[in-house]
Amino acid sequence: MPALFRSPLLHFLLIGVLLSIAQGWRSPGEESADVGVFRIAIEAGRMEEMQRSFAEQMGRTPADAEIGRMIEAEVEEEILFREAIARGLLERDGGVQTRLIQKMLFLEGGTKIEDAPALLARAVELGLHHEDIVVRRILVQKMRLLGSTLDASQIPTPREIADAYRSGRDELRAPDRLSLVHVFMSSDRRGERMRADALALRDELVAAATPANDAPTRGDPFPLGHRLERRSQNDLDRAFGARFGELAFALELERWSDPIASAYGLHLIRVDTHESGQVPPLESVSDRLRLQIEERRRDANLEALLSDLRTRYEVILPDTGPMPTQMPRLRPLERNQEPG
Structure with a gap:
């Protein structure tokens, strides 16, 4: 057989052509699923898996309210997945179809590529789209995009x-910004003397009217520099630690501050300018x-779409383990009721 006919690229193109021919097979239109009430059952094993995953990520077991939110997210994804199927989104996504057909080719080794429409129909009949996490994610995301589409109005x-x-x-207003000079007192270098040294140096700087640019040499080296230009409160907090920016912004202009603590030690600060933020x-x-x-x-x-869809579903939960005290926007059935 010529190498061309063994090419994966040719197989992919053939799939696309055959799928185009098979469009009559797909579900109709944009209309939603039947307006009757459907059921979503969350098995005990899935509940345990969700809680175990939460514990691995957070280092603790989830609270009842957190379990409720996990259940809600699980149900929301399932609703969107089912709605995507009902609206025919699976039949309109070539990538999803190709993935399902490739799975069927793997399962049915003797099947020919020309049987793509039949392969796709069998894949759906077998429920392969339900089990494939990639397919589910694609369809759920497509449904989210469809549900959030804006109309012209x-x-x-x-x-x-x-x-x-x-x-x-x-x-919209830009943040206020300070330009300042600071003298640093290192806790590593000065230990218990650090605060006393800082207070004594402040008195010296004030008494001698030391120029701001000369003052930093009286303290210790600082890796981030001693002059900071146009920094916001958040900038200072990120660089020096919580509340440092708040304390710096409360200082008077052109006066040496009392010692202010940071994650590194103590600082004597002299604010040169305070710029008010402007609205662009x-x-x-x-x-x-x-x-x-x-x-x-x-x-x-x-959210409006989801609110409407939620009214069409009832949720069945396992009768084991801690259950959430609140499940917003969901209506659980009796927990010992059999799934429908």
Whole structure:
């Protein structure tokens, strides 16, 4: 047989052609699944697996409320997966179809590539799409995207963006920034003398009116430098430790501070400038505001879809182990009821 006919690339292309021919097999339209009530059963083994995974990641067993959130996430994914199947998303994704057909080719070694439509139908009949985590993730993600799609009326208008700008000025305002010089006292070098040395040096700097640029040489070397330009409170907290920025921003200008502790030791600080943050012009943030509005509306669309879909499902939980005291937006059946 010529090498060309053994090529995986040719097989892939043939699959695509045959799948295109087989589109009549797929489920109809964008309509949702039947509006009757369906059941989702979470087995005891799956509950144990979720709790074990949580314990491995967090180093402790989950609280009842956390178990509830895990169950909710599990059920939400299952609902979206089923809805994706009901809306025919599996039949419209060439990558998912190819993956399922390749699995069937592996399971049925004598089957020919030309039987792709039949292979796909058998894969679905056998439920291979339920067991394949990659297929599930693809379909769930596609359903999330579909459920969060904006219609034309939800695209933010210039007026809505301007309204968001006016109402969000505080959030848009740039942070205040300090420029400062500090003298460092190392805890490693000075030990118990560190605070006394810092207080004595502060008095000397004030009495001698030592120039700010000369003062750092009176202390210890500091790896991050002694002059810091235009740093925000968060910048200082990240560099020096919690509350350092808050204390620095409370200082008066051009006066040496009392010793302020950091993760490294003590610091005498002299603030040169304190710049107030400014609100950027609308033109420079309009794209960001538009994306924020769109994201909120996408989230709302998806939540509205999920709220509707949840009313069509009842959840059956195992009658073992700790159960959550709250399961928001879910309606568990009696825990000893058999799955339907």
